[in-house]
Amino acid sequence: MIVVSGIQPTGKPHLGNYLGAIRNYVKLQDEAVAQGGRCLIFLADLHAISMPHDPAQLNASTLEMVATLVACGLDPARTVLFNQAQVPAHAELQWLLMGTARMGWLSRMTQWKDKAGKNREGQSVALFGYPVLQAADVLLYQATHVPVGDDQKQHLELARDIAQKFNNDFAPKSANGEEAPVFTLPEPYIPEEAARIMSLRDGTRKMSKSEPSDMSRVNLTDSADDMASKVKKAKTDPEPLPSEAAGLADRAEARNLVGIYAALSGQAVDAVLREHGGKGFGHFKPALADLLVATLGPIRDRFVELKDDHEALHAILANGAAEARALSRPTLDAAYSALGLVRG
Ligand code: TYM
Numbered sequence: 001m002i003v004v005s006g007i008q009p010t011g012k013p014h015l016g017n018y019l020g021a022i023r024n025y026v027k028l029q030d031e032a033v034a035q036g037g038r039c040l041i042f043l044a045d046l047h048a049i050s051m052p053h054d055p056a057q058l059n060a061s062t063l064e065m066v067a068t069l070v071a072c073g074l075d076p077a078r079t080v081l082f083n084q085a086q087v088p089a090h091a092e093l094q095w096l097l098m099g100t101a102r103m104g105w106l107s108r109m110t111q112w113k114d115k116a117g118k119n120r121e122g123q124s125v126a127l128f129g130y131p132v133l134q135a136a137d138v139l140l141y142q143a144t145h146v147p148v149g150d151d152q153k154q155h156l157e158l159a160r161d162i163a164q165k166f167n168n169d170f171a172p173k174s175a176n177g178e179e180a181p182v183f184t185l186p187e188p189y190i191p192e193e194a195a196r197i198m199s200l201r202d203g204t205r206k207m208s209k210s211e212p213s214d215m216s217r218v219n220l221t222d223s224a225d226d227m228a229s230k231v232k233k234a235k236t237d238p239e240p241l242p243s244e245a246a247g248l249a250d251r252a253e254a255r256n257l258v259g260i261y262a263a264l265s266g267q268a269v270d271a272v273l274r275e276h277g278g279k280g281f282g283h284f285k286p287a288l289a290d291l292l293v294a295t296l297g298p299i300r301d302r303f304v305e306l307k308d309d310h311e312a313l314h315a316i317l318a319n320g321a322a323e324a325r326a327l328s329r330p331t332l333d334a335a336y337s338a339l340g341l342v343r344g
């Protein structure tokens with residue numbers, strides 16, 4: 001089992017990142033170690049420059065993201081924790097895969113369409129090629145499991161398509177004529193509950209770091225008071241909660257809050273509704289706020305302890321990067337060689 005995933009160090013990590021992905025990084029870290037596999041989690045800082053950004057801000061939030069991931073339970077002694085910018089193999093493999101990825105595939109990516117909107121001509125080339133770098137990120141380590149939220153599923157499918165085409169076009173034949181694939185096809189690992197946490201202000205929009213209103217999300221670094229007040233002010237409807245999940249079908253905001261409760265408490269949605277069905281949000285919101293503070297409070301406290309020790313945070317990234325450089329070498333070499341490129 002080889003677990004690989006990434007998170008962009010832009011803005012503050014939020015509840016959606018935690019429930020959709022970070023919690024599974026920690027779970028799979030433990031499973032990978034138990035099975036003698038590897039877990040690699042990286043900060044996708046090269047992806048972050050595909051959109052307009054403030055360099056000083058990116059620099060600061062990269063260190064904050066390391067502190068947050070460690071506070072969430074990632075253990076640098078067991079997980080290879082690093083940033084792409086210190087492992088040039090990511091950018092190198094992206095370029096090697098650019099010859100395999102098709103314009104049509106990239107044009108169909110919903111993230112590209114959403115972010116570019118009507119102004120495609122005005123976007124950076126990096127935004128368009130973004131999913132190719134993401135494919136390189138996982139293929140470089142022969143990833144088997146990629147823990148992500150639902151919004152990254154399409155990018156993972158593209159990574160599989162790129163890997164498959166590259167293997168078909170270039171995999172060298174072994175002595176007995178069998179193809180020795182250069183890349184493993186990665187599987188997305190998406191949680192059943194909480195694969196897509198929605199904004200607290202609009203149940204039809206994803207909770208996102210880039211949403212201007214901070215009231216739309218619970219940040220992992222929010223104080224207990226902020227968390228409680230964001231839940232209190234979250235958009236809802238006037239109806240009491242239904243007693244079965246089917247009753248949430250047309251109630252996006254209610255469905256989101258119940259889904260968050262279910263994911264945080266480790267219960268199924270129906271079980272949450274058996275307990276809270278028939279009651280209004282005046283009752284449910286305080287219960288949700290308590291659960292949030294109980295789960296995220298310890299993470300925040302640990303983050304506060306870690307965040308200012310820049311030397312320690314830099315050391316985590318430097319060690320992780322050294323290990324990632326070594327782990328990426330065989331696949332990078334195999335890709336260069338399969339393409340017929342002469343080196344050394
Ligand atoms: P990013 O930084 O937007 O998000 C990091 C992870 O959090 C998940 N996520 C969510 N899950 C549930 N509900 C939400 N509202 C929500 N918002 C975000 C994302 O699915 C993701 O798993 N392109 C990626 C970073 C990346 C990557 C990779 C991921 C770069 N290379 C290779 C996996 C493998 C991104 O921008 O994630």
